[in-house]
Amino acid sequence: MKLKLFSIRTIDFYTSVFEKHYVPQVLESIFLFDSPLNLRIVTENQLDATSHILELIPNYLELSFNSELHPTKTLVKPGLAISLKKELTSVEDYLKSECSSNFRKVITRSISRLELSFDISYRTFFGHISKEECEELMHLLKEMIRKRFTQRSGRNKALKDWGYFVNLAYNGINNKSASLFVIYDYGMPIQISLNYNLDDILVGSVSSYDLDYSKFSLGNIGLYKEIEWSIDNNIKLFDIGFGDFAYKRRWANLVYDFETFYISQKKNVLHQLYFLWHEKKSKLMYYLISKGFNNVYYDTVSRLTGRHKTHKELKFEIIEANTIKFSKDEIDIESNASCFFKKILCDYAYSNKERFGDLKVYAAIENKNIFWVKGRQSEARVRLNN
Structure with a gap:
């Protein structure tokens, strides 16, 4: 988005890098654990703007800016990740190294019970998927999300632009910039996760599961299998994103910060005032979201507009x-x-x-x-x- 009055461009770093695989032109390079990421520099003329706001930058990445720019940064909200840069030969090695013995027992029991009770198989689509199969899996994922958030009386932003995610999944899987992990019960998908792939990084995007199987902790089993796949495919970091859910905390061994960079080519009082306002607004929005005010707001709107429906569990x-x-x-x-x-x-x-x-x-x-x-x-x- 470009703010013409002040000639300020706001860039969603997370989307640019992990979904579109390009480096905003204000950057020269990006590093993970001292290794440069394989990204292209965007060709659109972003430097027409004299100032930039670069949002949602995970600080496990090291950024190198163009020399004529003068960035300042602020922390906005935390994120969680699984660092796999240690020498690991199996997911069990990770569990022993990073997770409590009680949690290991819970995971082992969940997998054992699931595989005992059902005809379970696992598959990761990476490098090839047909359009028909991709559309079918993404449709099932959409329905899982819809039912889950109906039960919770919640809202999921991904559902508003689902066609975008379907296209991203199909094109991304076939060019190895995305992957789709699926747990099947007798050939029927019961848990699906869409992830982004960038060099040595796996980024969790959208996932859900069949509520009928909720007793079996499919979210945890999915993460277990995705870590297993990551180790087998030399992934160094599995970013499980923002949203401080308890189950993510039990898996994560890296808590990072999302940063916002304010970048200007020269001092400009109006730009500095706008940067200050943007920083305060971002921190206030994160505080309200962390306290659940967004859920209260959307729940109230749903009730007032008659769209509020909850799933009553038997x-x-x-x-x-x-x-x-x-x-x-x-x-x-x-x-x-x-x-x-x-x-x-x-x-x-x-x-x-x-x-x-x-x-x-x-x-x-x-x-x-x-x-x-x-x-x-x-x-x-x-x-x-x-």
Whole structure:
């Protein structure tokens, strides 16, 4: 964006470098761990502006500016990353080196339970994907995000410009500037992550999972497998971005700062005043977001405009129901009429170490909210609570 009144250009560094793979013309080079990144210098005439604001710069990168420019910087918000520059031969090496023993046990249990209960496979698309498969996976990812944020009564900015991400994924995967990681259950995607690839850096962009499998910690399993892929492919840094979520903290071994650089070719009082205003505004916006004011705002707007819809999760409890009679006809869980029951069975499979495919469900004859769940090793009478 160019502010014509003051001849100031604002540049989103994160988008320019990680999504578009170019260096803004105000820079000469960028380094990661003393190694220069392979980027092209943008050819558009950015130096028509006498001053620049370079936003969202992760300070694990070292920047080299054109000599005639005079940058000053300010810290805006923190980000989290996984540094893999140590000699690591496996993801287990990383877990032992950087994570607590309790967390390692949680991850091992989650993977073991997932692979015990379902027919699980993993795939990373990097270097080739067909247009049809990419569009199908991105459509499923969009639906996962939509359902997840409906459940949380939240908002995801990526959904507003989804076509951009679809094109970025297809073109990026085929030219090795992006990758798509997928967890499948019997060929059906249940967790999808879109990442950007730049030399030795992997950057997490958009990810989500099927809510029916939430008991299995698919977010953590996805990160585990992405770190495994990163080590196998000589990635030195996996940037898991801003948003200080608890699960990210447990994985990250590098907390960095996003910086904003204010750059001018010569002293200009109006520019300096604008820089000061921009800095104060950015810090205020981050403070409000960190306190959840943005969610309150968008939730209020949704309620006022009638768009507020939340997903009410079904819960169940184990009951004593020895005298209740059940139908002899097994319920088809895969049918649309019974699809609401899938999450309950996923939770049951996790808690009782059962194969999902071995579970059979029978309905009570006189009570529509009571069911008999039967597996190979366990059985229970359950009541749904709406």
